[in-house]
Amino acid sequence: MNPFDIPIQALLGQLLIGLVNGSFYAMLSLGLAVIFGLLGIVNFAHGALYMMGAFGAWILMDRFGLNYWYALLLVPLMIGALGVVIERIFLKRLYKLDPLYGLLLTFGLALIAEGIFRDQYGVSGQSYNVPDALQGATDLGFMVLPNYRAWVVLASLSTCLGTWFVIERTRLGATLRAATENPQMVQAFGINVPVMVMLTYGAGAALAALAGVLAAPVIQVTPLMGSNIIIVVFAVVVIGGMGSILGSVLTGLALGLIEGLTRVIYPEASNIVVFVIMAIVLVLRPAGLFGKEH
Amino acid sequence: MKLKALSVHIRVALTAALPLAFCIGTAQAQVSGTSVKIGFITDMSGLYADLDGPGGAEAIRMAIADFGGTVLGKKIELISADHQNKPDVAASVAREWIDQQGVDMVIGGTNSGAGIAMAKVAGEKKRPYFNIGAGSTRLTNEDCTPYTVHYAYDTAALANVTGSAVVKGGGKSWYFLTADYAFGQSLEQDTAAVVKASGGTVVGTVKHPLSASDFSSFMLQAQASKAQVLGLANAGGDLINSVKAAREFGVTKTMKLAGLLVFITDVHSLGLQATQGMQLTDGWYWDSSPETRAWSKRFFEKMKKMPSMAQAADYSVTLTYLNAVKAAGTDDADKVMTQLKKAKINDVFAKNGYIRQDGRMIHEMYLLEVKKPEESKYPWDYYKVVAKVPGEQAFQSLEKSTCPFIKK
Numbered sequence: 001m002n003p004f005d006i007p008i009q010a011l012l013g014q015l016l017i018g019l020v021n022g023s024f025y026a027m028l029s030l031g032l033a034v035i036f037g038l039l040g041i042v043n044f045a046h047g048a049l050y051m052m053g054a055f056g057a058w059i060l061m062d063r064f065g066l067n068y069w070y071a072l073l074l075v076p077l078m079i080g081a082l083g084v085v086i087e088r089i090f091l092k093r094l095y096k097l098d099p100l101y102g103l104l105l106t107f108g109l110a111l112i113a114e115g116i117f118r119d120q121y122g123v124s125g126q127s128y129n130v131p132d133a134l135q136g137a138t139d140l141g142f143m144v145l146p147n148y149r150a151w152v153v154l155a156s157l158s159t160c161l162g163t164w165f166v167i168e169r170t171r172l173g174a175t176l177r178a179a180t181e182n183p184q185m186v187q188a189f190g191i192n193v194p195v196m197v198m199l200t201y202g203a204g205a206a207l208a209a210l211a212g213v214l215a216a217p218v219i220q221v222t223p224l225m226g227s228n229i230i231i232v233v234f235a236v237v238v239i240g241g242m243g244s245i246l247g248s249v250l251t252g253l254a255l256g257l258i259e260g261l262t263r264v265i266y267p268e269a270s271n272i273v274v275f276v277i278m279a280i281v282l283v284l285r286p287a288g289l290f291g292k293e294h
Numbered sequence: 295m296k297l298k299a300l301s302v303h304i305r306v307a308l309t310a311a312l313p314l315a316f317c318i319g320t321a322q323a324q325v326s327g328t329s330v331k332i333g334f335i336t337d338m339s340g341l342y343a344d345l346d347g348p349g350g351a352e353a354i355r356m357a358i359a360d361f362g363g364t365v366l367g368k369k370i371e372l373i374s375a376d377h378q379n380k381p382d383v384a385a386s387v388a389r390e391w392i393d394q395q396g397v398d399m400v401i402g403g404t405n406s407g408a409g410i411a412m413a414k415v416a417g418e419k420k421r422p423y424f425n426i427g428a429g430s431t432r433l434t435n436e437d438c439t440p441y442t443v444h445y446a447y448d449t450a451a452l453a454n455v456t457g458s459a460v461v462k463g464g465g466k467s468w469y470f471l472t473a474d475y476a477f478g479q480s481l482e483q484d485t486a487a488v489v490k491a492s493g494g495t496v497v498g499t500v501k502h503p504l505s506a507s508d509f510s511s512f513m514l515q516a517q518a519s520k521a522q523v524l525g526l527a528n529a530g531g532d533l534i535n536s537v538k539a540a541r542e543f544g545v546t547k548t549m550k551l552a553g554l555l556v557f558i559t560d561v562h563s564l565g566l567q568a569t570q571g572m573q574l575t576d577g578w579y580w581d582s583s584p585e586t587r588a589w590s591k592r593f594f595e596k597m598k599k600m601p602s603m604a605q606a607a608d609y610s611v612t613l614t615y616l617n618a619v620k621a622a623g624t625d626d627a628d629k630v631m632t633q634l635k636k637a638k639i640n641d642v643f644a645k646n647g648y649i650r651q652d653g654r655m656i657h658e659m660y661l662l663e664v665k666k667p668e669e670s671k672y673p674w675d676y677y678k679v680v681a682k683v684p685g686e687q688a689f690q691s692l693e694k695s696t697c698p699f700i701k702k
Contacts, residue, residue: 013514021508122599124344124534124563130542137544143514146542218542219508220534220563224341228507263511268474270511271503 013143014260020149022256023156024211028229029236029248030160031207034167037243038180038200041091041102047230048110049205053079053212054221055117058126068131068217075213076206083205087198095197110226117223125222152214159210160249167245176200235278241291251289325625327396329369332358332612335387335412336403336427338376341505341531345557346403346427346604349597353605354401356592357612365616366623373397377408379504384408388415397421398625399615401608404530406430406477413442420627422615422634426607429529429555430480431690434654438697441631442653446607446643447577449481450690452554455575455661455683457488460523460552463573469521469549470499471512471536473528481527481554489525497521506532509539517545529555534564541568557602561676566667573663578603578643579677582660589642600674610643647685652697656685 028050035043056078057071066074086109094102134148167173179186179193187193212225219225232255240251255274262273281289334354336346351374358370373395377384384402391397392415402412402425409428416423417439425433426446433444468489472478478501486496498519500512513536516524524545526536533553540546553560556574580590580600589609593601601609614634619625622633639647639655647657662677670676692700 007518010514010518014511017508017511017514020510118339118343122344122559122563123339123341123347123531124559125531127538127563127565127568137542144517144544146544148542149510218538220531220538222531224505224531225507228505232507260511264515267500267502267512271506 009142010264011261014264015257016140016143016145017149018257018260019253020153020256021259022253023153023160024215024229024252025233025236025256026160026249026252027156027211027214028208028233029240029252030163030245031204031211032233032237033240033243033245033248034163034207035201035204036237037245038176039091039197040095040099040180041106041201042099043201043204044103044107044230045086045110045113046106046204046208046233047226047228048113049079049083049208049226050212050215050229051117051223051226052082052113053209054128054216054225055121055126055212055223056209057213057216058128058221061128062126068213071213071216072210076209079209079212080202080206084198084202086205087201091201092194092198110230114223114227121223123222123224125220125225128216128221130217148217152218155214156211159207163207164245164249232274235274237288239274239278239281239288241288244288244290244292247288247290324623325366325368325619326398329371330365330399330616330619330625331371331373331391331395331397332399332401332615333388333391333395333397334372334374334401334403334608335377335384335408336374336401337379337405337408338374340379342379342404342427342529344559344563345530345602346608349593349599349601349605350401350403350426350608352596353593353601353609354612356596357609357616361613361616365619366625370616377403377405379405379408381405381407381411385411385415388412389419392416392419392421398627399424399630401426401611403427403608404604406432406480407475409433410437410476413437413439417441422627422630424611424615426611427604429477431484432476432480434650434652434690435696436698438652438695438699440653440699441627443611443634443649443655444653445611445655446603447555447575447659448654448689449477449484449554451577451659451688452481452575453484453488454688454690455659455681456552456554456573457485458492459573459661459680460550461489461492461494465523465550465552466494467521468494468496468523468525468552469516469519470496470525470527471509471516472499472501473532474501474503477529478527482525485525485527485554502528502532504532506535509536510543512536513539513543513545516540517543517548522550523552524549525552525554527554529557530560534560537564537568537572557604558600558674558676559602561664562599562674566665566670566676569664570666571664573661573680576603576660576662576677577657578606579660579662579679580606581675581677582679585642606643610639610641613641614639650692652692652695652700654689654692654695656689658685659683659688 056075060066060071130148137144137146183193236252240247263270338347375387399422402409404427406428409425424443429449431448431450470482472482553574561569618630618633622629635649644657649655661681663680
């Protein structure tokens with residue numbers, strides 16, 4: 001389709017949809033960026049944590065009758081605790097090694113988690129309904145926006161902003177950043193660096209789980225949902241610049257928009273456009289759009 | 295030194311070849327190798343794994359057990375593999391199994407891309423190849439081989455039955471949402487042809503990548519088309535997410551959904567609330583006769599879910615092949631194929647089914663409608679049978695087949 005033939009209303013609709021998808025990318029890549037920036041771990045288990053977040057919401061509803069709002073609070077806490085356990089048992093042994101080991105380990109963990117859920121629940125997955133308060137849709141004139149999607153944008157943008165604020169603008173965040181630059185020095189000031197690192201990984205895992213809970217009502221909850229999205233999210237992080245928090249959020253949103261436009265202009269390319277951009281960015285700015293050259 | 299090694303080679307070759315030469319002359323009932331080996335290659339872990347996958351392998355094991363575990367005095371063995379929806383993986387596994395493991399027959403599961411790739415290998419190696427899960431009509435048209443049997447359904451039958459029923463019900467203008475690979479394209483083309491032939495129109499189409507992560511953008515485009523019917527030319531996980539997005543964006547209020555390939559596992563996973571009223575075509579339904587119910591109950595005890603058309607076809611294909619081997623008195627591919635093309639198929643899957651010259655298995659198809667939640671009386675009670683369509687009407691006629699080896 002010729003881009004100039006698209007009615008402006010359709011274009012606005014697609015941009016809004018792109019923004020919704022972009023908020024998922026932003027939230028997931030934010031967690032990845034935090035973990036990479038502060039721990040130096042390329043966390044391939046991020047997709048699995050996101051998937052477990054969605055399943056967590058479904059299990060709470062199905063087994064315990066706890067609704068969406070409880071899930072929004074409880075699931076990130078549970079998956080965050082799981083993240084802490086993973087960090088204690090596995091990751092802390094790898095900090096001195098090449099980042100490749102962390103990548104392989106987390107990738108293996110992701111495959112195991114996916115396999116367990118596939119065995120238990122099958123690949124067709126489970127349906128999770130939109131909570132009653134967010135049912136329905138609002139007619140914006142150019143498109144009908146389901147209320148739930150509007151909520152997703154709101155929730156994820158405020159989460160991203162909150163995380164950025166904590167890391168870049170608070171004392172805790174300053175200590176965290178210092179600990180990654182020079183752990184011995186920060187330790188010497190009487191700060192327990194290993195515990196801080198552990199909690200950081202837990203927080204990253206909780207962010208992925210929160211994205212999973214937000215996604216549960218929108219797409220079918222399946223064991224494959226993590227691996228379907230994780231590669232794109234990695235591309236987002238690479239484009240934004242590994243470890244750059246603001247960069248990954250902005251890139252996530254921007255790529256959501258670009259992907260949305262591609263779905264109108266040339267839908268067949270919609271699943272590769274992100275990677276084409278990644279290739280171009282890597283050639284022109286190897287450190288990513290917002291990354292610092294070392 | 296070299297000469298000595300060479301003479302050893304020749305001696306080994308001779309001693310190996312001698313008994314073989316005797317065998318060919320004397321044996322009546324002959325089976326290659328020590329067993330009859332069935333190889334099953336399907337999507338075991340991806341978006342199609344629930345509708346065939348491990349359940350399909352279980353159905354084949356049930357068939358082997360029901361047949362008695364042996365044929366012509368030789369053990370029947372099953373090996374299975376995951377092609378991960380990659381045609382190259384499917385083809386290389388099939389090639390390795392036939393060349394090195396002595397597989398006598400290959401059952402290809404879901405995914406048309408993989409299904410066509412395996413058909414080419416089996417045709418080249420001259421091994422019977424049954425496909426139960428792929429939809430593309432290419433298997434019995436331009437990509438047909440004398441060794442391929444396309445067993446359960448194809449996109450032409452889905453298009454003929456669902457397409458004409460929906461147009462007759464008033465759905466004149468169509469918009470397609472199509473999975474962008476062999477199967478989706480085949481399904482869209484076939485359905486579009488039926489829609490036009492029945493007096494309908496196609497106003498547009500949008501292609502999405504396999505395992506797309508989000509369908510909302512495609513829903514907006516479908517809505518903007520103002521068509522009456524949204525034809526979903528996709529399957530498995532993609533179909534499920536399309537139906538979910540269609541409901542969320544209110545597409546179902548203005549358009550009628552026509553699921554062109556809906557498996558019962560998809561309806562189970564989406565729930566009746568989301569799928570009620572949808573018309574679809576299936577080659578088999580577990581709750582259609584006492585015989586199907588009895589078999590499905592056995593399957594349910596093992597897998598904790600009711601069988602899909604693909605899984606029932608896995609069972610039937612295995613029995614059909616073993617019966618042909620028994621009747622032919624050999625597992626020789628050409629003799630078995632001749633036997634297969636004369637046989638009538640009567641089992642839990644098909645009544646008076648037969649395999650046509652081009653490899654198409656002809657049997658009755660069902661036009662079904664998903665029940666409303668309040669109409670469903672027991673678990674897995676999902677469909678009303680709207681019409682039973684004879685195989686000759688449902689499938690593409692032999693005259694239209696472009697299969698090169700068919701004499702017309």
